[in-house]
Amino acid sequence: MASKAILLAAAVVGAACMLGAADAKLGRLVITGVVPCNTGSLIDIATSPAFPNADVELRCAGKLVAGATTNSNGSFAMEADLTSALAALIGGCKLVVDTPLIKCNADLPAVGSLVSYLQGPLTRLLGGIFRLFPAGFSFHAH
Numbered sequence: 424m425a426s427k428a429i430l431l432a433a434a435v436v437g438a439a440c441m442l443g444a445a446d447a448k449l450g451r452l453v454i455t456g457v458v459p460c461n462t463g464s465l466i467d468i469a470t471s472p473a474f475p476n477a478d479v480e481l482r483c484a485g486k487l488v489a490g491a492t493t494n495s496n497g498s499f500a501m502e503a504d505l506t507s508a509l510a511a512l513i514g515g516c517k518l519v520v521d522t523p524l525i526k527c528n529a530d531l532p533a534v535g536s537l538v539s540y541l542q543g544p545l546t547r548l549l550g551g552i553f554r555l556f557p558a559g560f561s562f563h564a565h
Contacts, residue, residue, distance in 0.1 A: 455500045456557040458493050458520055460527035465559035473497025474527045483516040518557055535564045
């Protein structure tokens with residue numbers, strides 16, 4: 424797994440070099456998904472209610488890179504400059520929802536976070552949009 428990450432990182436850096444100094448940015452990272460209102464591991468969004476008005480953050484290497492708020496259907500979309508979110512391609516980013524679950528269901532915990540890593544096809548490496556989505560949210564109690 425580590426060798427794949429190194430090869431991918433090398434390919435992305437190589438692509439940046441080919442773009443030249445005038446186009447130093449690698450492209451855009453677009454993340455879309457639905458946040459569930461539930462606890463558990465790898466929560467199934469098909470069988471869980473949606474979490475409206477939840478704040479979703481993209482954190483890479485511990486730093487906030489982008490954010491969005493879910494709509495009434497629990498859906499969100501966010502964008503980040505791929506240069507600042509390069510860690511997303513090698514698994515160094517995660518989506519975090521710190522909005523308390525009690526806000527979408529009074530029977531759920533008031534403390535804890537929903538966390539998901541990212542997944543998606545790594546296509547359009549040169550000059551494009553990388554589209555990723557949650558691999559599956561899991562509840563983490565604090």
